[in-house]
Amino acid sequence: MFKEQVARDLAGIFHNADEFAELKTIYYNDDENEVNIILDFDMAERREKPAKDNSYGLYSQKLKAYIFGSDIKFRHGARLEIDEEIYTITGVANELGETILDLERLDE
Numbered sequence: 001m002f003k004e005q006v007a008r009d010l011a012g013i014f015h016n017a018d019e020f021a022e023l024k025t026i027y028y029n030d031d032e033n034e035v036n037i038i039l040d041f042d043m044a045e046r047r048e049k050p051a052k053d054n055s056y057g058l059y060s061q062k063l064k065a066y067i068f069g070s071d072i073k074f075r076h077g078a079r080l081e082i083d084e085e086i087y088t089i090t091g092v093a094n095e096l097g098e099t100i101l102d103l104e105r106l107d108e
Helices: 002-014
Strands: 022-028 031-040 059-068 079-082 085-095 098-107
Touching: 079 098
Parallel strands: none
Antiparallel strands: 022 031, 022 079, 031 059, 059 098, 079 085, 085 098
């Protein structure tokens, strides 16, 4: 019963474009997909210099993306374009029909 209620809340509230989510076009594996997505940019505020990068002025920008009900099979290490920004997928998790992506890109 609890899992069913969580799934209803995810679909009806959190991933509803009129509530928290945004309808966006994303590009993955050369395919264009429209998804309801929640982007967590709080992590983007904590910018850190990559440990293996000695280039002055380059920073790693990280964020999480939450997508509900998509049949896209995301994979670690692949590229994903959102809002004309290219991210590398550094983590993929699936919970109760929701795909959670850890994303990273280099920024100046």
